[in-house]
Amino acid sequence: xxxxxxxxxxxxxxxxxxxxxxxxxxxxxxxxxxxxxxxxxxxxxxxxxxxxxxxxxxxxxxxxxxxxxxxxxxxxxxxxxxxxxxxxxxxxxxxxxxxxxxxxxxxxxxxxx
Amino acid sequence: xxxxxxxxxxxxxxxxxxxxxxxxxxxxxxxxxxxxxxxxxxxxxxxxxxxxxxxxxxxxxxxxxxxxxxxxxxxxxxxxxxxxxxxxxxxxxxxxxxxxxxxxxxxxxxxxx
Numbered sequence: 001x002x003x004x005x006x007x008x009x010x011x012x013x014x015x016x017x018x019x020x021x022x023x024x025x026x027x028x029x030x031x032x033x034x035x036x037x038x039x040x041x042x043x044x045x046x047x048x049x050x051x052x053x054x055x056x057x058x059x060x061x062x063x064x065x066x067x068x069x070x071x072x073x074x075x076x077x078x079x080x081x082x083x084x085x086x087x088x089x090x091x092x093x094x095x096x097x098x099x100x101x102x103x104x105x106x107x108x109x110x111x112x113x
Numbered sequence: 114x115x116x117x118x119x120x121x122x123x124x125x126x127x128x129x130x131x132x133x134x135x136x137x138x139x140x141x142x143x144x145x146x147x148x149x150x151x152x153x154x155x156x157x158x159x160x161x162x163x164x165x166x167x168x169x170x171x172x173x174x175x176x177x178x179x180x181x182x183x184x185x186x187x188x189x190x191x192x193x194x195x196x197x198x199x200x201x202x203x204x205x206x207x208x209x210x211x212x213x214x215x216x217x218x219x220x221x222x223x224x225x226x
Contacts, residue, residue: 033213040122040198043157043216058213090157101147102214104157 004028004085006105013112019078023091023110026068030096031075032074034058034066037107048075050096081112119200119217126190127225134220136174136200144202146183147214148174150196160185160198170194172175190224197221 007022031050035043035058039106045058046064052109055066063085067075078085088109092102117138126132138144144165161169163176163183174185183200198221202213 024154035216041219042216045213048211048213068117072138092157101162102157103159104151106156 002059004048004093004105005051006108008108009106011108013078013081013093013110014072014080014096015112017081017112018076019110021076021078021080021089021091021110023074023076023093023105024072025074025093025103026072027093027105028056028071031094032046032068034064034074035061035090035092035103037090046076052099057099062078074100078110081110083112086110086112116157117200117202117215117217117222119198121220122218123221123223125223125225126177127187128192129163132187132190132224134200134222136183136185136217138181138183138200140181140204146176146203147201148172148183149187149199149201149216150197153196157199174214189223190226192224194222195211195222 004025009065010052013019033048034046037043044060047058049055049068052068052071065077088107090107091105094102122137148160150160161167172185172187173187174183175213176183197219199219200217203214
């Protein structure tokens with residue numbers, strides 16, 4: 001009963017490549033989020049979206065962009081991958097409002113070489 | 114600036130001992146607060162949320178507005194509680210925040226047999 005699916009569990013890309021990370025949810029959630037998870041730094045918000053074609057920058061948007069053409073899909077794009085973008089990327093979704101919390105995907109471990 | 118702090122990166126206890134994972138926040142208004150847990154090789158999942166006043170897996174968390182803390186407690190730790198724990202408030206300030214969560218740095222709890 002997987003509800004938030006990230007397309008890749010592991011990815012290895014070269015410096016300078018354009019990288020697409022895909023996330024799909026089947027819960028009809030309005031909100032979707034992209035975080036990166038690094039040891040000692042916790043989870044840091046990259047971008048989020050509260051509706052189709054709507055997006056907002058999070059705390060660390062530099063070097064990233066996003067796309068939300070359909071309600072169920074939220075894509076994270078690394079325009080030109082760099083080694084400091086090596087990380088675990090987590091996608092999450094939630095209903096509109098503040099009280100429901102997130103459902104997370106299983107994560108994508110991206111290594112940029 | 115809105116901030117959440119988990120002062121302990123690592124916490125070790127023995128089975129059957131009480132455990133307290135600390136979380137301090139600095140937000141205006143009345144934030145909604147969550148605790149998330151990530152067991153080994155599993156996705157990040159919601160453990161409990163303040164608004165529900167619930168106890169999950171023996172854990173409880175009390176909001177102390179005076180100290181701006183939301184510590185997670187369990188009277189008798191079990192080995193299966195070993196995991197990474199994140200405190201996460203929403204920066205609710207009277208208007209919609211789209212349910213955006215800010216995560217602490219995380220605490221790795223190890224329960225020894």
